[in-house]
Every structure is written in C-alpha cells, then in structure tokens.
Amino acid sequence: MIPDTYLYILLGMGIVTYVPRWLPLVFLSNRRLPEWFEQWLDLIPAAILSALILPILITAGEPRHLDLLRPELFVAVPTLLFAVKTRSLAGTVVVGMLLFWLAGIFI
C-alpha cells in the first residue's frame, strides 16, 4: 500500500512545507519595512488566532456546516472569561481541559 516513492514524497512534502516557513524569516527580518506593512504584520497574530479558532468552535462536519450546539463552543465561553480575568495561560489550559472533560461526561 505504501509506494516505493515514499521517501521522495516525504522530501517533497518537507520542502514545500519548509520554504514558506523559511522565506519570510530570511527576507523580512533585519530589514526596515514600510510603515503600513509593519502595521499589517502587527495585526496578523490577532487575525490568525481568531481565524483559526472560530471555525473550530462553531462549524463541524464534512462538508462543513454551522453548528452552534458543540461542547467546544459551550466550554469556550467560561474558558475565555477565565483567560480575560486571570491572563494566565497555564490556568486557562487547565480550566479549559477540565470543563471540556466534564462536558464530555455530563452532556
């Protein structure tokens, strides 16, 4: 089932994964960037985190559809409140896991 070309597939996958990780670091660091570009990059982490997380919370299935009844979403609300209140990463991870575990048992 696994083709003889497996190693070449891995090398190909490795190269196309590494290059996008590598290019911007080498070409953008140690360089003065235009102000608008700096401002844009400054907003990227907030944008990416939100774009990563929201679809996980409120969409499900294949093909994806909206689903507002997921435990992921219910648990996110108190977890977010805890993060806002304490600003503790460790605490938030532990509380989120605990609530998700409890949700799995009781819901």
Next chain:
Amino acid sequence: MHPETHTDHWAGILKDGVIGAWPICLGYLPIGLAFGVIAQKAGLSPLEIGLMSVLVYAGSAQFIAVSMLSAGAGLIPIVLTTFMVNLRHLLMSSSLATSMHNLGTGRLSLFAYGVTDESFALNSAKFRGGRWDWRRALVLNHTANLAWIASTVAGGFGGEFIPAGAFGIDYALVAMFLCLLIFQLRGMLYVIVGIIAGALAVAIALLIPGNSYIVIASVIAAALGVVIRRARPFPRAEGQS
C-alpha cells in the same frame, strides 16, 4: 559570534523554552498518538511515521497525506496538497520576522523549521510579553517538535495509550489558542480585526473546503485593520501583554 546578551546562562534559556512549550506538548500528545495509530493502520512503520514527523512536521498536512497515501495518490498530488495546506505558515513567519533582530541566515533557517500554528501563537505572545528571545523561542520550537515526533511514533506502535476524551486533553490546544487570542487583543483595533477575521473565516470555511480560510480571512482582516487605523487612529493600550 554576535555580541549578545551574556547575562543569560544556557541552562536558564533551556529551562524557559522547555517549560514554555508545555501547553503545546500536552496538546500534541493526543493528536500525535491519533496520527500514529491512523498511519500505522495505513501501513506505515513507526520508522516511516517518525521520518514524516521529522521531515514535514505539520499536523494537518500529515493526516491528509496519510489518507491520500491510503487512497493510492501519487507524489505530485500529495506534495501540492501539502503546499496548499501549509501555505499559512508564510503569514506566520512574516509576522515572526518582526521579532528577529540581527540574526544570520543560518539561525533563521534553523528557527524556520519549527514554525507551526501553535509555536507561532505562543512565541508571538511571549515576544510581546518581553523576557523572550530567539534562543528561548528556538528551544520552545524544538521541544514541541520532539513531543510531536515522540507521540506520532508512539502511536505508530499501535497504542492510543490515552483513552479517547480523557481529562479533556483534546481541548488543550483550543484553550491555549483562546487564551493567546485574548493576549493579542491589546486594544479596540485588535478586537475589531479579530471579529472581522473570525467572521470571514467562518464564512469562507462554510463555502470552500480545505483550510485556505485561515490565510484569506487573516490577510483581509489585517488589511482592513490598517485601513481603519489610518482613517481613525486608535489609542493603543500599552503595557498589556
């Protein structure tokens, strides 16, 4: 050698980086084990699984590659799909580049290997919070990398080891992302950009299969943020990390 901070002892750097990586390691454990189990069922040996985790080191792309391998797909389709799935790192590395100062190509190349969604999110917050540098970030990257390699190989030996859903471990990365998102919301503009990015991501995710929604939504939302900022300067909340 660069005249860098001599006050930092290597042991302290190592400790900070390894300890900093724990939420990622915790989160990678169940995903890595699950990947190992699936890959083993698809016919890969633990060695072949470990090799993929070392050479590629990208969670979702590895899952997709294994399912494509089982479906009999060849080199070109798998590599192209991997490229599409991992293109989002271009954005993350661009953002991280603003935190890298006076580093040579060699060090940057070493650092680039460990850029994942999780390490990007965590390192971004830590750079912002201060008392963080590229060495600590590098240790964090490679600690997470080791956790990924080890858990995928362990899964490849055929063990889930952790019962499904145990201790809510599947939620570790979601909770980490939620908290890191809060850390990034350092003022009204960031909140607005976050809301736009989230709404766009959901809309695009519902319309287009795959994960291109991450890049498209982030690029547009951050661009709109720059436009809003230039039209109406927001006061920035300083001192928050």
